[in-house]
Amino acid sequence: DTGVSQDPRHKITKRGQNVTFRCDPISEHNRLYWYRQTLGQGPEFLTYFQNEAQLEKSRLLSDRFSAERPKGSFSTLEIQRTEQGDSAMYLCASSLAREPGNTIYFGEGSWLTVV
Amino acid sequence: AQTVTQSQPEMSVQEAETVTLSCTYDTSESNYYLFWYKQPPSRQMILVIRQEAYKQQNATENRFSVNFQKAAKSFSLKISDSQLGDTAMYFCAFMRFWDSNYQLIWGAGTKLIIKP
Numbered sequence: 001d002t003g004v005s006q007d008p009r010h011k012i013t014k015r016g017q018n019v020t021f022r023c024d025p026i027s028e029h030n031r032l033y034w035y036r037q038t039l040g041q042g043p044e045f046l047t048y049f050q051n052e053a054q055l056e057k058s059r060l061l062s063d064r065f066s067a068e069r070p071k072g073s074f075s076t077l078e079i080q081r082t083e084q085g086d087s088a089m090y091l092c093a094s095s096l097a098r099e100p101g102n103t104i105y106f107g108e109g110s111w112l113t114v115v
Numbered sequence: 116a117q118t119v120t121q122s123q124p125e126m127s128v129q130e131a132e133t134v135t136l137s138c139t140y141d142t143s144e145s146n147y148y149l150f151w152y153k154q155p156p157s158r159q160m161i162l163v164i165r166q167e168a169y170k171q172q173n174a175t176e177n178r179f180s181v182n183f184q185k186a187a188k189s190f191s192l193k194i195s196d197s198q199l200g201d202t203a204m205y206f207c208a209f210m211r212f213w214d215s216n217y218q219l220i221w222g223a224g225t226k227l228i229i230k231p
Contacts, residue, residue, distance in 0.1 A: 004159075042119075042206050042221030043160070056218075091160065104219065106152075106160035 002026075004107035006092050012113045013082055020078045021110045025094030032075050033104065034067055035091040036060065043091055049075060050097060082114045117142045119209050121222035128197055129230050135182075136192045136225045138207030144168075146212035149183070149190045150219070155203040163205070166190065168212070194227075202229045 005024045013019050025032045030051050035043035046065070047057045051072040061067075064082075069075040079086055089109040095102045119140045128134045140149070151163040166174045166183050173181050178198075182191045194201055207222040 040124075040224070042208075042224055043219075044221075045218055048218075093160075103162050103165070105162075108157075108159040 004092055004094050004105050006090075006107040006110045008110060009108065010111045010113075012115060015084060015114055016081055018078060018080045019082060019112060020076055021090050021092075021112075023075045023077070023092030023094075023107060025074070025092070026105055029094035029096050029105070030072070031095045031097045032069055033093040033095075034075070034077050035093065037089045037091055037109070038087075046077075046090075079112070082112075084114045087112055087114045117144075117209050117211065117220050119207055119220055119222040121205075121207055121225050123225045124223070125226040125228070127228040127230055130197060130199060132197055133193060133195050134197055134227065136194075136205050136207075136227065138190045138192070138222055140188050140190065140207070140209050142188070142209065142211075144211055148210040148212065149181075150208040150210070151179070151181070151190075151192045152206045152208060153201075153203045154206065154224075155200075158203075160206070164192065197229045199229050199231060201227060203227060 007022045033048040034046040037043045045058050046061050047067050049069040052069050064080045067077045089111050091109045093104045093106045095104045147168045149166045152160050153163045154160045164174050164176045164179050173183050178195045180193045204224045206224045208219040
């Protein structure tokens, strides 16, 4: 068990550029989540997948955001035409969906700074 | 809608002391889960302890224990014999029992500093 890994850990980009983050969940976990967290705040839910199906998207996820999990394993989160308000840490998490309340394991996050 | 409130933005205690972090929540559900997560500086979020609302017994994990008061909708975390490594942001979170999306609703967090 290598845990949830995210790449890159830090990204600085100019406003208007596109960025993509990758998440590799724990291998047997079928649920994968994306959250956004700003300094001093708790995480905000963005979207989640069960296997390759994206089952829910938050209203926070504007049309500039898209997430995929093509083979039910790793996932990518792309932000198009970045804005300064997108600066945040993007957290990926995974869990095994056998029962509610199962532990959700988090990655170390990907910090995005839009300048 | 469910909400989670952590009223202490920041706390600091001396090493080896006991500290209690407070969390209250609002829900009309009778069955749910409550969690405390720890996020050390520049490190990942990890689960500290969880509590099922239908269990009357308070959860404990080594030096960490909770005081779950269902009627008062209170879920405080007690850290005994605090250690320097306990320095972190602590988040309280709520999950509805019947939520097929397994969504966590988070408090704003408490920054805990353990002083040597």
